[in-house]
Amino acid sequence: MRPDSLLLQTDIIRQEFSEDMSISRAISMVFDRRPDLRLDGIAHKVLQWYLCDMECWFAADADTISLKCWDQVTQVVRRYNGVKVTVEDGRTFVADAAVIAVPLGVLKSNRIKFEPRLPEWKEAAINELVYMPAGQLARDIEKLSDEDAAYFAYKQLQRILLNATTPIQHLVSRWGTNVNSLGSYSYDTVGKTHEFYERLRIPVDNIFFAGEATSMDYPGSMHGAYSTGLVAAEDCRMRVLERYGELDLFQPAMAVAIPLIDLPREAVEDARTIDSATLTNRDADFPAE
């Protein structure tokens, strides 16, 4: 069985049911409907590995991961009293604030339109930081067919393990062209300042940024992504409490102080003030619920 048949059937269930359900429930439903897709042996193990990988990715059990909320964000509108996020099928979500944790490659591609535009210093950080499929070899492999890519991997493996057998199944990732990543992870190039990571992290009004490319200390890693997620979530919580006048100044704050590095003045102001000129226009607020 090709893994895409299972994914395709799971997507059909996603479209069919208006109510949300977990990924693991959806997969069980696929097997109930299509017993021919049931897996055994090595294929079953591959599916279990895939689910484990997903659980690791989201740091949650598959029976709690939503089937519905996989939407591609296409627009983020920020106003004084909130943020409106639009997803691919046109649905919108309004919240007090938002944490943007998409990969740098996605920000670079402008697939997400920010309205009003992000300030110049933020756009410059997005443009200047480098994010690529890991090197020229990876780029070349992405151009191969699935079969050729799997054969290439097999030949490399055979140089280490002389008795390696030809693959019985393969699943080829293409980080560089997959719309969910558009690259692998950020890295420092010759002559570029490391401070761009911090510029990418600094919030713009009620929009907070997280992800590996916003980590000064651990860019390109899981722990960098995780720690910036914690900081952004805490900054976001403080911002919302502040807005509703419920900020208890004696509460311990996890958010780290902005390091005294050479950031553009506008970036520091954006990070320290609640309302910028673009947000004080109350006429442009979202209507109250």
Ligand SMILES: Cc1cc2nc3c(=O)[nH]c(=O)nc-3n(C[C@H](O)[C@H](O)[C@H](O)COP(=O)(O)OP(=O)(O)OC[C@H]3O[C@@H](n4cnc5c(N)ncnc54)[C@H](O)[C@@H]3O)c2cc1C
């Ligand atoms: C092959 C490979 C091996 C690696 N090995 C290691 C390792 O051994 N150790 C280590 O520490 N790190 C490793 N890394 C790096 C690590 O995986 C990343 O640094 C980390 O996953 C980045 O986390 P993130 O949250 O910033 O981004 P991601 O994990 O990429 O999460 C971004 C999320 O945004 C979603 N998204 C994208 N576009 C949109 C959109 N328009 N709307 C809504 N959502 C969107 C994506 O679907 C994704 O879920 C590896 C990376 C790769 C590619």
